[in-house]
Amino acid sequence: MTGYLAFEIRRTLRDARFLLFAVALPVGLYLLMADRFDDMGLPASYVMGSVAAFGAVKTALDVGARTAVERGAGWQRQLRLTPLSGVGYLLAKASVAMVVALPPVAGVALVAALVSGVRLSAGGWALAVLGVWAGTVPFALLGLLIGQFATAQNLQAYQGAVVLLLSFLGGLFIPVSTFPQTLATVAKALPSYWLAQIGHATALGQAALVLTVYALVLGAAVAARYRLDTARD
Amino acid sequence: MDIHDGAPALSVAGLRKTYGETRAVDGVDLVVGRGEVVALLGPNGAGKSTTIDMVVGLSRPDAGEIAVSGVSPREAVRRGLVGVLPQEGALLDDVTVRETVALIASLHRTPLPVEEALSRAGVADLADRRAARLSGGQKQRVRFAMALVPGPGLLVLDEPTAAMDVAARRDFWRSMHAFAETGRTVLFSTHYLEEAEAYADRVVLMHAGRVVADGPVSAVMAEVSGRTVTATVPGARAVDLGVLPGVTAAHVRDGRAELHCADSDLALRELLARYPDARDVEVGALGLEDAFLRLTETVEVVR
Numbered sequence: 333m334t335g336y337l338a339f340e341i342r343r344t345l346r347d348a349r350f351l352l353f354a355v356a357l358p359v360g361l362y363l364l365m366a367d368r369f370d371d372m373g374l375p376a377s378y379v380m381g382s383v384a385a386f387g388a389v390k391t392a393l394d395v396g397a398r399t400a401v402e403r404g405a406g407w408q409r410q411l412r413l414t415p416l417s418g419v420g421y422l423l424a425k426a427s428v429a430m431v432v433a434l435p436p437v438a439g440v441a442l443v444a445a446l447v448s449g450v451r452l453s454a455g456g457w458a459l460a461v462l463g464v465w466a467g468t469v470p471f472a473l474l475g476l477l478i479g480q481f482a483t484a485q486n487l488q489a490y491q492g493a494v495v496l497l498l499s500f501l502g503g504l505f506i507p508v509s510t511f512p513q514t515l516a517t518v519a520k521a522l523p524s525y526w527l528a529q530i531g532h533a534t535a536l537g538q539a540a541l542v543l544t545v546y547a548l549v550l551g552a553a554v555a556a557r558y559r560l561d562t563a564r565d
Numbered sequence: 566m567d568i569h570d571g572a573p574a575l576s577v578a579g580l581r582k583t584y585g586e587t588r589a590v591d592g593v594d595l596v597v598g599r600g601e602v603v604a605l606l607g608p609n610g611a612g613k614s615t616t617i618d619m620v621v622g623l624s625r626p627d628a629g630e631i632a633v634s635g636v637s638p639r640e641a642v643r644r645g646l647v648g649v650l651p652q653e654g655a656l657l658d659d660v661t662v663r664e665t666v667a668l669i670a671s672l673h674r675t676p677l678p679v680e681e682a683l684s685r686a687g688v689a690d691l692a693d694r695r696a697a698r699l700s701g702g703q704k705q706r707v708r709f710a711m712a713l714v715p716g717p718g719l720l721v722l723d724e725p726t727a728a729m730d731v732a733a734r735r736d737f738w739r740s741m742h743a744f745a746e747t748g749r750t751v752l753f754s755t756h757y758l759e760e761a762e763a764y765a766d767r768v769v770l771m772h773a774g775r776v777v778a779d780g781p782v783s784a785v786m787a788e789v790s791g792r793t794v795t796a797t798v799p800g801a802r803a804v805d806l807g808v809l810p811g812v813t814a815a816h817v818r819d820g821r822a823e824l825h826c827a828d829s830d831l832a833l834r835e836l837l838a839r840y841p842d843a844r845d846v847e848v849g850a851l852g853l854e855d856a857f858l859r860l861t862e863t864v865e866v867v868r
Contacts, residue, residue: 335668343660347659407656413622415642
């Protein structure tokens, strides 16, 4: 499995356009939003937490969901003719999603520190970067699940809808404190909301718990779907 | 590691697979000895690919036993005992040929050197090219290199030349034979009769999910084809000739009668007894092509 993981990481890291976009999009959003949120009385560190969460969610989902293209092209079938197990393949893909999810989080934090002058303690930075990054696991798994259901043709539509829903309803673009009551309740059911909580350094225990439960449920769903896919043949 | 020295390269018994109402594979038995080059021949829909998918562990049989060098298909894949060129299957567009083959090698315990697999498959000169820039035939040869690189004792090729032009096809079979000569067993499926005839030691003819003939190419030809008796028979009508003992079908064209025979000796005796004027008699074997067409037609009539 490590051989396959190294192969996948090498592949992803030389896709410069994808990586650049993965970092540039959240960094650009951060720069746009920091001013607006400033008018609303929210500090730049708050925007940093929200947008870093967005960058991590989008990138992790993208990598996972792109497995639909490989499945459609027959690559997964080809791999089933090697000693690599299905679990090994899925773990490698989830790991790659995690590797690629780190740069957007770090990029947003870097810009927040350099441009907006955000100052945190060492522990605060560790939480803002590594904490948010670690909390991305359920999104990497959700991406794999989308990859199992989508086809190469409808992937963009699924993927776009899920990213938008998680981002808007999870309060990554608009603070949940401004949501009407019902919508706020919905937000609090979403993993993206809790990932942002880690970015905001609030309700950490609860956020960790919710994200862990999400990771376990999504991991089980991916495994179940994989078993179904191979049993059907 | 327990090497099953005595076990045949492939042993299949009572294999069945049903998709919905369709019996794709309906009781296949097959034993392939080490070093044999066997063609699995049959028209589209005969059950060749379904059989191969089960043999290499891509799908599970509804019933029956499969042993590859004495172990289960999945275990054989895991140990690199079987190399497979599946009919569907793909390359990653953004990865070079060498990287792809090296990846497959890295997943196996005792692979061939990557460069050897590349040159055996005839793609050494394409090694640095990305898959997106390969033609269909080139892709197929890369996938052949991927099948070779585990260094398998058994090579399974599902319609390997489907995407190739004539020249590419000839090169491909030359590579396949060079590999087989290193003592490997090869099982390939095809619906090209010439390929089975030219490149296999033995033909397994499948139709409607069953093996309908199995043996050396010449024997299978004789078995399924029977013989033909042609003669000039003044005044004879096809309907009368068709009911002669030993005859399965008859045509009359330009005064020449052509009799397809299950038993040509019997048919010939009856023909000469009833039509003493018959002359210019020839007895011959049907070509595999004719036999194949006839077999297919017969089964379609039965349906």
